[in-house]
Amino acid sequence: MLTGSDLLTVERTLQLAIAPAFVLGGVMAVLNLLTGRLQRVTDRERDLEDGTLETTRLRPLLRRRARVIYAAITACIVSSVMLCVLVIVSFLEPVFGVGAGTHVVALLILGMVSLLVALLLFLLEVQLSARGMKRGDP
Numbered sequence: 531m532l533t534g535s536d537l538l539t540v541e542r543t544l545q546l547a548i549a550p551a552f553v554l555g556g557v558m559a560v561l562n563l564l565t566g567r568l569q570r571v572t573d574r575e576r577d578l579e580d581g582t583l584e585t586t587r588l589r590p591l592l593r594r595r596a597r598v599i600y601a602a603i604t605a606c607i608v609s610s611v612m613l614c615v616l617v618i619v620s621f622l623e624p625v626f627g628v629g630a631g632t633h634v635v636a637l638l639i640l641g642m643v644s645l646l647v648a649l650l651l652f653l654l655e656v657q658l659s660a661r662g663m664k665r666g667d668p
Contacts, residue, residue: 547620550613550638557613557645561606564652567659568599588662595658602651605644612641 575592578585616637623629 543621543623547617550616550620550641553641553645554610554613554617557606557610557648560645560648560652561603561610564599564603564606564648567655568596568603571596571599591658591662595655595662598651598655598658602648602655605648605651609641609644609648612637612644616641 571592575589575596578588578592616634619633619637623631623634
């Protein structure tokens with residue numbers, strides 16, 4: 531039977547694990563956005579099969595955009611893994627009495643840095659896309 535202090539420990543653990551879970555939901559939304567943009571770049575690349583001068587000029591831009599999106603997706607996945615491990619470690623600490631304070635902080639920092647990298651790469655991809663539009667490309 532759980533005592534009052536055990537219930538308080540479980541309640542506190544749940545409270546600490548909820549914040550990374552909400553951030554994880556946001557990371558998944560960014561990941562969804564990035565995969566949608568990658569699909570559009572891929573579709574645009576397939577549409578450029580005629581080999582004209584315009585096509586040869588546009589292909590390198592599309593390939594660069596795809597590489598940037600792949601890197602952003604990788605950073606999102608790394609962030610997601612860090613946040614998932616953070617939630618797991620947050621539960622292990624009170625249940626098994628493992629001192630994981632420093633590890634929790636490190637996981638949170640790594641997760642947030644990875645998310646920041648993903649968002650900066652997304653910004654770069656948007657700028658590359660806008661640069662293509664300024665040239666008159668869709």
